[in-house]
Amino acid sequence: MRHLMTPLDLSVGELDALMDTAGDIKLHPEKYAHTCDGRILAALFYEPSTRTRLSFEAAMLRLGGRTMGFAEATSSSAAKGESVADTIRVVSCFADIAAMRHFKEGAPMVAAQFSKIPVINAGDGGHQHPTQTLTDLVTIRSSKGRLDSMKIGMCGDLKFGRTVHSLIRALLRYENISFVFISPGELKLPDYMIEELKAHPDVSYKEVTRLEDALPELDVLYMTRVQRERFFNEEDYVRLKDYYILDSRKMELAGDDMIVLHPLPRVNEIAVEVDNDPRARYFEQVQNGMYIRMALILMLLGIEV
Ligand code: NCD
Numbered sequence: 001m002r003h004l005m006t007p008l009d010l011s012v013g014e015l016d017a018l019m020d021t022a023g024d025i026k027l028h029p030e031k032y033a034h035t036c037d038g039r040i041l042a043a044l045f046y047e048p049s050t051r052t053r054l055s056f057e058a059a060m061l062r063l064g065g066r067t068m069g070f071a072e073a074t075s076s077s078a079a080k081g082e083s084v085a086d087t088i089r090v091v092s093c094f095a096d097i098a099a100m101r102h103f104k105e106g107a108p109m110v111a112a113q114f115s116k117i118p119v120i121n122a123g124d125g126g127h128q129h130p131t132q133t134l135t136d137l138v139t140i141r142s143s144k145g146r147l148d149s150m151k152i153g154m155c156g157d158l159k160f161g162r163t164v165h166s167l168i169r170a171l172l173r174y175e176n177i178s179f180v181f182i183s184p185g186e187l188k189l190p191d192y193m194i195e196e197l198k199a200h201p202d203v204s205y206k207e208v209t210r211l212e213d214a215l216p217e218l219d220v221l222y223m224t225r226v227q228r229e230r231f232f233n234e235e236d237y238v239r240l241k242d243y244y245i246l247d248s249r250k251m252e253l254a255g256d257d258m259i260v261l262h263p264l265p266r267v268n269e270i271a272v273e274v275d276n277d278p279r280a281r282y283f284e285q286v287q288n289g290m291y292i293r294m295a296l297i298l299m300l301l302g303i304e305v
Contacts, residue, residue, distance in 0.1 A: 001116075001117070001118055002118055002300055003108075003112040003115070003118055003119045003120070003121075003300075004118075004119075004120045004121060004130050004131070004296065004300065005108060005109050005112065005119075005121045005128065005130065006121070006128045006130055006166065006169060007128075007130045007133045007134070007166050007167075007169050007170035008169055008170075009130070010130075012173050012174075014299070015134070015137065015170070017299075018134060018138075018292060018295045018296060018299060019134075019137065019138045019141055019292065019295075021294075021295035021298065021299075021305075022138055022288065022291040022292040022294065022295045023138075023142070023291075025291045025294050025295060026291050029062065031305060032062070032063055032294065032298075032305060033062065033063070033064055034063075034064040035063050035064060035298060035303050035305055036060060036063035036064045036065030036297065036298070036301070036303065037064040037065065038065070039060070039063075039064075039065040039066075039096045039097070039301065040060075040065060040066050040067065040068060040094065040095040040096050040097075041056060041057070041059075041060035041065060041066075041067045041068075041069075041095060041096070041097050041098070041099065041297065042067070042068055042069045042091045042094065042095035042097070042098040042099070042117075043056050043057055043067055043068070043069035043070075043071075043098075043099050043122075044069050044070065044076070044087065044088075044091065044098055044099065044100040044101070044111075045069065045070060045071050045072065045100075045101045045122070046072070046073040046076070046078060046100075046101060046102045046103060046107070047072075047073070047101050047102060047103045047123070047229075048071075048072070049071070049101055049122070049123070050265065051263075051264055051265075051286055051289065052099075052101065052122050052123060052129075052131065052132070052289075053069075053071060053099075053101070053122070055286070055289045055290045055293055056099045056120075056122065056131075056293055058290050059290050059291075059293035059294040059296075059297055060297060062290070062294060063294055063297060063298065065096075065297075068094070068095065073103075084100075084102070084107050084110050084111050084114075085110055085111070085113070085114040086114075087111070088100075088111040088112075088114050088115045088119065089114055089115075089116075091115075091117075092115050092116035092117050093116075095117060096117055096301060097117055097118045097119075097120070097297060097300060097301060098111070098115065098117055098118070098119050098120065099119075099120040099122040099131075100119055100120070100121065100122055101122040101123045101124070102123075102124050102125070103125055103229075104124065104125055105124050105125035105126065105127040106124060106125075106127070107124055107125075108120075108121035108122070108124050109121070109124070118300040118301070120296070120300070123162055124162070125162070125230070126159070126160040126161070126162050126165075126190075126227065126230050127162050127165065128162055128165055128166045128169075129162040129163045129165075129166045129263075130166050130170075131289070131292070131293055131296065132162075132163045132166065132167075132263050132289070133163070133166040133167045133169075133170045134289075134292040134293075134296065135263075135285055135286075135288055135289035135292055136163070136167050136170075136222070136261060136263070136285065137167075137170060137171075138288045138291070138292050139259075139261060139281055139284060139285040139288045140220055140259070140261070142288070143259045143281055144219065144220070144257075144259070147171070147174045148174040148175040148176055148177065149175065149176040149177075150171070150174070150176070150177055150178075150219045150220060151178045151179075151180065151217055151218050151219045151220075152171065152177070152178070152179055152180070152218065152219065152220045152221075152222060153179075153180040153181075153182055153211075153214045153215070153218040153220065153221045153222065154167075154168070154179065154180070154181055154182065154222045154224070155182040155183065155211055155214075155221060155222065155223050155224065155244055155246075155269075156182075156183060156187070156223055156224035156225065156226060156243075156244055156269055157183070157187045157224050157225065157226045157227045157240075158181055158183045158187055158188055158189045158224070159183070159186070159187045159188060159189065159190055160187070160227035160230040160231075161224045161225075161227060163224065163263040164189075164222070164224060165189075165190075165193055167222065168189075168193060168196070168197070169196065172196065172197070172200045172203055175202075177203050177204075178203065178204040178205065179197070179203070179204070179205040179206075180205070180206055180208060180214045180217070180218065181205060181206070181207045181208070182208055182209070182210070182211050182214050182244070183207070183209070184209060184240055184243050185209070186236070186240065187226070187240060187243075188207060189207070211244050211246070211250065212250060212253055215250060215251075215253040215254045215258070216253050216254065216255065218254065218255070218258050219255075219257065219258060219259075220258065220259055220261060221246070221254065221258060221259070221260045221261070222261045222262070223244070223246055223260060223261070223262045223266075223269050223270055224262065224263065224269070225262075225265060225266065225267050225269060226240050226241045226243070226267070226269075228241070241267065241268065242268050242269075244269055245268055245269060245270075245271060246260070246269060246270045246271065246274055247271040247273060247274060248271070248273045248274060248277070251274060251277055251279065254279070256279075257279075258279055259279050259280075259281045260274065260277070260279055260280045260281060260282065261281055261282055261285055262282040262285070263285075264282055264285075264286065266282070270282075
């Protein structure tokens with residue numbers, strides 16, 4: 001039995017296969033419509049989510065399966081003090097696969113150790129978010145036709161943004177990757193991510209504070225929200241929240257081929273006027289997220305089509 005905790009749980013070959021399956025599902029949804037008949041996905045969300053939870057649920061429903069779960073910790077037995085280990089033991093009796101989001105780093109990993117069914121990390125604190133990474137990779141691959149030889153700018157909250165941490169990990173395995181990390185000093189990448197980058201001397205990276213300086217050289221710009229819920233005080237959040245705002249004027253500095261991604265939800269960091277720019281791909285990214293989760297569910301359940 002396999003779980004998905006970080007993108008590194010999948011080999012590059014498996015990632016490719018998942019992306020191929022997602023592409024096939026998009027083209028031929030009818031082939032997959034009953035592949036999970038009778039199966040149940042449990043969505044265990046201890047932290048707010050719109051896209052990820054609905055995307056998992058839509059994925060299972062479109063495969064013919066059914067879903068159950070909770071959308072906030074207060075409506076589960078966690079509110080009574082139940083441990084994640086006990087909850088997953090119970091859920092293992094009811095469901096075939098589980099997606100878990102938790103505010104504590106490592107909680108889905110604990111669940112995986114006690115689970116009888118595959119567990120997918122749907123975001124753990126400021127740590128990892130592997131299925132968002134699958135979504136990001138498939139969107140980059142479909143827009144650019146490749147995942148190697150890429151200059152990627154990551155902008156915003158690089159300290160707490162788990163989607164950033166997972167995407168870096170995944171991209172480190174491709175050739176000729178360079179990163180430009182764009183953040184205020186207080187929201188720079190955590191040390192453990194810098195250590196991972198240093199362990200790959202073939203990957204180049206730089207840390208800058210001005211988005212304008214980075215824009216002309218990027219193939220991909222990955223914008224992120226300042227993660228309010230991880231701040232210790234509101235004043236710091238208020239001071240940093242509007243540090244970067246990508247608008248049409250700034251987009252003029254970027255190349256015609258640069259694409260803009262964002263895991264969403266967006267707050268102010270991308271002006272709505274950018275949505276109509278053909279380089280803005282964040283809503284397409286959401287759609288891809290459902291197809292890649294369908295492919296992942298099939299893989300973890302060992303269902304071949
Ligand atoms: C992201 C997350 O939860 O980390 N959202 C998502 O899953 N698409 C990004 C965010 O909340 O800013």
